[in-house]
Amino acid sequence: MVVPAHLTAEAVNELREGIDLLLGRWSALQMAIQNEWGGRDTRQKAQQLALDIYHWLIRPAEALYVDDLENLLDDFMLSLNTEIDDGSIEEISENLMIIHEECLEGNFASIERLRQSASQTANHPMQVVTGDDDDDDDDDESDSGSSSGDEPMDMEDGVDHLTVGEPGRGPTPMVDADGWTVVSSRRNRGGTR
Template sequence: MVVPAQLTAEAVNELREGIDLLLGRWSALQMAIQNEWGGRDTHQKAQQLALDIYHWLIRPTETLYVDDLENLLDDFMLSLNTEIDDGSIEEIAENLMIIHEECLDGSFASIEKLRQSASQTTNHGMQVVNCDDDDLASSSGDESMGVDPCPNMVDMAVGDQAQTVDADGWTVVSSRRNRSGAH
């Protein structure tokens, strides 16, 4: 029997921070939190998601499959009354798996990139746009997130992304992959 690799204490801390940083950049999740699409306790639900992902990733005796992680993320977003069809669930799941693998290898390159990206955008602030159901909301185009010395995904600002509200009142989140040359 092959014994799965174990995370060092440093890797555990890096993994937790990486999860928070990555979820903090996920625009669909941050919009759901900001708008309380899952109710008044959406903030707490999102904190629990980060913890659930962490516990899912550190299971030492089970093989981890990205499809299972995608299902966990999809089920969570559905619990917030949010259906995601922009490919971001798959992207987040894949990046979480990469971060986990790097942590197992003692490498924290992806997490460091997330940290650097977060610190570069800290000074840009966040623009809050209030709009009625009939209005279209759009963001400034640069990714803005607040960085706390003790990061917590729920305290990070929404990564800016083009968004519109359709005739039924649903917010449509466009995929970064689907935006042609926009940067």
């Protein structure tokens, strides 16, 4: 639980940018936008989500609970005909709360890391894995030394672990016979890790 305090003008701007950056890294949301799972206006709906999250975080005199934020994100994704059971809703919610708390303290370090990560990602376009084995030896040598420094920073493990087409970015989502993406659930594993 977080009891809201007042944000400075700078913190408000940083918080808005942090929300946008974090949602921009959320693979499930980005896949829904790209594939228009919520209809032709999916992108506008996602922009409204960012605004709704911002207004939710800056509510005066109300306690903030991460569970309520998780419900807001879950309801939104369901409105896009997308059910998320991979734990990313919980991770995004937690990271949004962390960013909000840091902004209240005037600490923008997490947002700066997101900003740097976004610029690195923009400088390294998404690669498509084709399955050609002819050039793998050359690629492995050039990638092995630079992969740890070039990868975007995750606020928590798995925030963008379903990015499609990026080698070394986690498993490629499985698609069932009906065309639905199969996502494993952390909630249904009995709570063991």
